[in-house]
Amino acid sequence: MITGAFQQLTPRSVGGIIQLGGTILHTSRCLEFETKRGIEKAAETLASNKIDGLVVIGGNGSFKGAQELSKHADASIIGVPASIDNDVYGTDETIGFDTAVNTAVTEIDKIRDTAISHERIFITEVMGRTRGFLASTVGLTVGAEIILVPEVKCDRSMVVGKLEENRAKGKRSAIIVAAEGIGDTRSLGAEIEKDTGTEVRLSVLGYAQRGGSPTARSRLLASMFAEKAVKLLLRGDGDSVVGLREGKIGRIDIQKSSSIEKPLDLSLLELANVLST
Amino acid sequence: MITGAFQQLTPRSVGGIIQLGGTILHTSRCLEFETKRGIEKAAETLASNKIDGLVVIGGNGSFKGAQELSKHADASIIGVPASIDNDVYGTDETIGFDTAVNTAVTEIDKIRDTAISHERIFITEVMGRTRGFLASTVGLTVGAEIILVPEVKCDRSMVVGKLEENRAKGKRSAIIVAAEGIGDTRSLGAEIEKDTGTEVRLSVLGYAQRGGSPTARSRLLASMFAEKAVKLLLRGDGDSVVGLREGKIGRIDIQKSSSIEKPLDLSLLELANVLST
């Protein structure tokens, strides 16, 4: 939008890509777009190309930019939440979240083989930026003994206490799932090792969480969000973010979506705690 | 329940199995349970063992049996919907459905490699008994050109018409996803081959759809359903089926669940049709 590099896409342009990860658009963060001049250029490009509808696929950062742009442009703008972090207000789930969750779960299942065989404590750090959505869903679904997220304060003595309680019950290995947002997991591991006297290993699950063939659910969500976005554009219902709420596809104001912090569902953590007893 | 073969399970009994397919209980269909004598024996076993709560994990068949049993037994009975067919009224999704969908999607993605490379029509038959839940979700998420389900009449001329329309647009291969419930896919393939003059191949996706490591979503649903079932039992709220509705875990009467036919969401089929244009 800043350089005016447009390309017309037809249904054939997206043939045979539904099973691929990544983006054929090669979009990525654009610093110029965060400046007033960048936004103005983008608005001019839209106007001079007579673009009357714009779909922005991304997370909070993209939506903040979209909202800024909407102040300078006439085009209807719709946000489609796609992020492995699931931290977009107005939708229970973002495109890509289920894929990232399953990638992490598959990896941690493999790590558990080593944990169980050799009776060690494993800390597995998952992504999620500053939030714990990914960590809490992954932690529950791998049967983690402990889940650490930025939203819930948890000092080391509580972690060590739970580990020792488990050991007393006969559990000889443990999986700790930690959100990257909690801070330095390497030091945490060293401290737990010192406190428990049990070997602690750290695995930082990396960028694989951002790629890979999308799961059925991520594809389904993408399809339904896309349909809703087009419908909103057709009736001129701009400045919206589409989303899944109470099992239905709906919309909220983009201003609302990008300014409200999405709350973490703490009941998942409580359930995980019960199940790992 | 008929033979009185009980075994006490503790939290340790289910340690390290969250990632496994199948059932450690080795349960399967029991013909005797479909007789009056079988039901009475089961009720007696419950009474003599002082069992006051029973959780039945399964689909419609299991819940019909559970409901029958509840007429003869004092125990509170809760149904937990677990079925790859997703055909249980009262829940938007059953445990195992997401796993079966993803298994089918992964296989069809592989089949598409051959379809695209060699320009053929593939019919892939998925499970689902008499219903089209699995086929419609799988069909949409693999980007199938055509989806055939028992709930929607679709004569051969419509299928052939759509295939020829696609070919005119430049699509040289096609994936048809068919529910097992539509009948003889082998004959259908032969007829389409005759009508279109294009080679048609059939793949019946088999029992792999019933096994395999559960997806994160299936594990999550199982965890949340289990929690709800226990809560219902604790407050004596029997004769219930737990379920996911409007994004929340709730309950409905087991009598209602097993007597009402769950409607298929036709909007998925319409969306798939639009997307495969």
Place this chain on the structure above:
Amino acid sequence: MITGAFQQLTPRSVGGIIQLGGTILHTSRCLEFETKRGIEKAAETLASNKIDGLVVIGGNGSFKGAQELSKHADASIIGVPASIDNDVYGTDETIGFDTAVNTAVTEIDKIRDTAISHERIFITEVMGRTRGFLASTVGLTVGAEIILVPEVKCDRSMVVGKLEENRAKGKRSAIIVAAEGIGDTRSLGAEIEKDTGTEVRLSVLGYAQRGGSPTARSRLLASMFAEKAVKLLLRGDGDSVVGLREGKIGRIDIQKSSSIEKPLDLSLLELANVLST
């Protein structure tokens, strides 16, 4: 080669495809190539385009055609064995074989979940055309109770005998891996069910075996075969098929490769029999 539709490929043409199944060349069986006139046209096309080297990627059928072509053309011709059937003489393994084996193994592992849970006999039919290479490797590596290949006569009474022996030892489920080349597996299943009184289920593993992301080993083999093919072309060493023998990449005459039947390693079947005891 018959229509003269050439396209120059550079290293960039194959960028980012190493992880994909299928072929970007969209080649498939060509009936015209099996006629004298087809071969002559191909030879003319090579000559008029001054092509002095040709790499044929495929199985026995492709190599027979290549050999025929070499009688009419001056170009050096090299065969690169790529087939999920592994039935090419002169190489211990073909490109794609390891991928197909792992796809089948992954599926049968999932089927085993159901087999073990519900105590049934499963027949899983794998590909392999008229040969048992795929079935014997898959059968051994899934721990099949019985493996049926065209190369070894095995009447039904032997199968039933082995199943009953297993049951006597306490094995309550069984996996039979059958090569498609043994004939009608559906009837076989019905007969075994009648003879044993145990439910028998059939899963025909389909075209997914021909696609999917290649395994590391298939990619490695492809890379090493390609290097050898180019080296042979550079030194004018045509009419060759490259292959893996005794752990090394070598070559044999294309005439020899396409005329000798590759023997099946029966020791795998014997080992499988010992291990499934």
Place this chain on the structure above:
Amino acid sequence: MITGAFQQLTPRSVGGIIQLGGTILHTSRCLEFETKRGIEKAAETLASNKIDGLVVIGGNGSFKGAQELSKHADASIIGVPASIDNDVYGTDETIGFDTAVNTAVTEIDKIRDTAISHERIFITEVMGRTRGFLASTVGLTVGAEIILVPEVKCDRSMVVGKLEENRAKGKRSAIIVAAEGIGDTRSLGAEIEKDTGTEVRLSVLGYAQRGGSPTARSRLLASMFAEKAVKLLLRGDGDSVVGLREGKIGRIDIQKSSSIEKPLDLSLLELANVLST
């Protein structure tokens, strides 16, 4: 062997585990075994239990211990090479190596989605202890632009030179596969980022490489090694390590296996270099 905790295994003991990662034996490194007293205790345990054959499954460390034990014990001792590092002299491949390679390849394929989409350089660190077997096979089979192993000196200026050469050819992303044995990949990444001006991301592929369902090839190798080990024991041919060489299963002296350093096949690195041009 030190504590005398024996358990008799029958064929049924290993039923239904062929598809699982990890070890049901829960063995792990034992420091006491590295002392003279530990070895003597083990020898006494073998003698007092009349054990006349011992199979040691592991890598170089285990075989050094086994060899030491053989000086004090009468039992025949056979080593079966199982290690994801593939660093055992006397075998072209170890059990588990193919599994670890494929796990790493699957992950890096997913990382490449992000690399290609967003035009970055990714360093992916794989395991392998002090050796480059895993890195070189993984690097070649993911189509890495650069592979770094401890066996080949490669200063930073060469890496940067190759990256700039690629960029000049139009390649806008790059995957570097680095063996953990080359040292600090985090600093390396920071330096490359400074030198090239392109964002560099690091993913350390963790303990998942040690677990997971074994590939068909790892299962095949395990089956064939086991058979050979038993045959050697039956004919009293102890102090041996079984292995795959020139495509055949054979044996070498355990003393030789544990004292000679296995050479890395540099031709894989050269081929990878050619293919990534």
